[in-house]
Amino acid sequence: MVKFTPESVDYSLYLVTGRELLPAGKDYYESLEESLKGGVTVVQVREKTIDTGEFVEIARRTKEITDKYGVPLFINDRVDVCLAVGAAGLHVGQTDMPVDLARSLLPKDIIIGISVSSTKEAQAAVDSGLVDYVGIGAVWWTGSKDLKGKLCLGVDGVGEVLDVLAEGQKVSAKEVKSVAIGGIHLPNLPQLLHGSPSPKHLKGLDGVAVISDIVGSPEPENAARKLRAVLDSYHRARKDQAGLHAVFGFNLTGNSGYSKRNEKELLEAAAGLIAVVRESTPLAHQITNIVVANDSANATLAMGGSPIMASAEQEVGDLSKVISGLLINFGTIKDRAGMLVAGKAANVNKKPIVFDPVAVGATAFRRQTSKGK
């Protein structure tokens, strides 16, 4: 059996169970197993109305399944159930058993998370020194829990809480991890992930916790997989940005400004960036204008990248799966169909696109093509 520590847990896709939200006829254990196949990384059993005996039995059977997938099991609210099934962690709310008491009753290595819905609650969680992660919510309205008239935090509110965690990390050296919760679904996930990094410290979320988006789906594996794809793309982008930050000394994720660099420092930074490109030899797909195509390919090679200048609509979709990024330049639109297929495929495959809409306002044809039509 895997032993989980606060540092080893992957919080990225945190499933909170909700048997009452299962589609008609869908079995809870079947749904759970499918969601784990789809990439859920933490499971919290949340039961609000059943007797203790039934709660323990559900948690025990849930743990058999999470163990099979090497995923930690957390229990909502109940210290006794947590102990009874040997769960990896406990999640409590602001009005549940106080964290210090729960810690004193549970084994030393239990992971404890607490819900926070304000910077004040986040500060208290950090100050206690007893909390491993916080559940920040509700981000948006949800039908899965009665929010009792509490205002939702929105993306900005999540960012403010993350700043409190970042400040806390500076003084205590303990990193309190974070997941956001409440009304999170596939269409609003990119907005939450990319919009919430804290305004001062650019600290991002470690994960998102969901009930209905996965549990309410007749195809939970598929639902989890789709959330996973967005999460993975976000974490990749953060890693890349951290690399650029390290090289250039400014951030690309927020507005906290550039640090001024002198010529020598900039040259060193550029050399560092070229080293990164040479190491990773990115495959740069370019559909560009006839004036520069040759130069662009040679410049890409000189930088250590690998250019591919394909533009036939029949192949650019397949290519999209293996490229590192796509450039579309409108200088001479000769391969309109290829541009449209490549652009759409890059979005599907979560590949970065540089779009250069040369003279887009000059003709109706260019305007229409720029809209992907």
Ligand SMILES: Cc1ncc(COP(=O)(O)OP(=O)(O)O)c(N)n1
């Ligand atoms: C990850 C996560 N975050 C927040 C909550 C909410 O917990 P709580 O405030 O205890 O409310 P209930 O879940 O008990 O209604 C959570 N369960 N998980």
Ligand SMILES: Cc1nc(C(=O)O)sc1CCOP(=O)(O)O
């Ligand atoms: C259990 C829970 N706690 C919340 C909080 O704000 O603390 S919101 C919530 C429900 C989350 O469900 P869904 O993903 O279906 O919106």
